[in-house]
Amino acid sequence: GQQVMQIPQYQHVQEGEDFTTYCNSSTTLSNIQWYKQRPGGHPVFLIQLVKSGEVKKQKRLTFQFGEAKKNSSLHITATQTTDVGTYFCAGYSGGSNYKLTFGKGTLLTVNP
Amino acid sequence: KAGVTQTPRYLIKTRGQQVTLSCSPISGHRSVSWYQQTPGQGLQFLFEYFSETQRNKGNFPGRFSGRQFSNSRSEMNVSTLELGDSALYLCASSLVGRGTGELFFGEGSRLTVL
Numbered sequence: 297g298q299q300v301m302q303i304p305q306y307q308h309v310q311e312g313e314d315f316t317t318y319c320n321s322s323t324t325l326s327n328i329q330w331y332k333q334r335p336g337g338h339p340v341f342l343i344q345l346v347k348s349g350e351v352k353k354q355k356r357l358t359f360q361f362g363e364a365k366k367n368s369s370l371h372i373t374a375t376q377t378t379d380v381g382t383y384f385c386a387g388y389s390g391g392s393n394y395k396l397t398f399g400k401g402t403l404l405t406v407n408p
Numbered sequence: 409k410a411g412v413t414q415t416p417r418y419l420i421k422t423r424g425q426q427v428t429l430s431c432s433p434i435s436g437h438r439s440v441s442w443y444q445q446t447p448g449q450g451l452q453f454l455f456e457y458f459s460e461t462q463r464n465k466g467n468f469p470g471r472f473s474g475r476q477f478s479n480s481r482s483e484m485n486v487s488t489l490e491l492g493d494s495a496l497y498l499c500a501s502s503l504v505g506r507g508t509g510e511l512f513f514g515e516g517s518r519l520t521v522l
Contacts, residue, residue, distance in 0.1 A: 326508070337515075338498060338515050339451070339513045341512070344509070344510065386451075386511075395441070397453065398443075398452075401451075
């Protein structure tokens with residue numbers, strides 16, 4: 297079945313440093329979504345990417361969808377302590393399989 | 409607009425018991441998905457319901473079941489609980505599901521099996 301791998305599993309940075317998490321799918325995706333889960337909280341939707349090569353920005357966050365629609369990345373510029381949490385990617389491969397497959401997430405910690 | 413509501417928030421059960429968890433989606437959302445979250449495995453898809461029909465099911469044993477009512481509220485049931493069922497169970501609603509569009513998650517039901 298479809299697998300979504302996410303690296304790194306953990307990332308610790310100093311406040312102000314940049315951060316990137318990568319997501320790779322074993323199959324071509326129709327779309328990919330990104331979620332953030334704060335410690336003790338629930339996942340919150342950040343963005344959905346649909347088009348090959350798509351790049352979207354949300355303030356300090358930049359999301360990319362690969363040309364082959366099998367990989368994606370989330371880059372945070374100048375991290376802040378409010379960025380702490382686990383970032384998940386979730387891919388949908390289309391067809392009648394109506395489920396999102398989540399990566400295991402990247403836990404980001406930020407040292408002030 | 410009220411968010412996704414899950415009850416109970418916390419519960420403790422013993423092995424062999426069964427448990428029923430409830431999820432009330434955002435008003436107007438017809439798709440409800442359930443996920444199991446554990447530290448080692450991340451978010452594992454359990455099943456998705458749309459208009460009272462199960463559209464997809466993840467790779468979980470038959471002890472895990474669910475249903476959706478005409479008002480879109482959903483329940484999941486786990487029978488013959490095992491220690492490994494201890495997890496955070498998350499419900500997510502969306503307008504149409506089908507793997508596209510934003511999922512709105514509830515706070516989750518944290519199940520501990522002793």
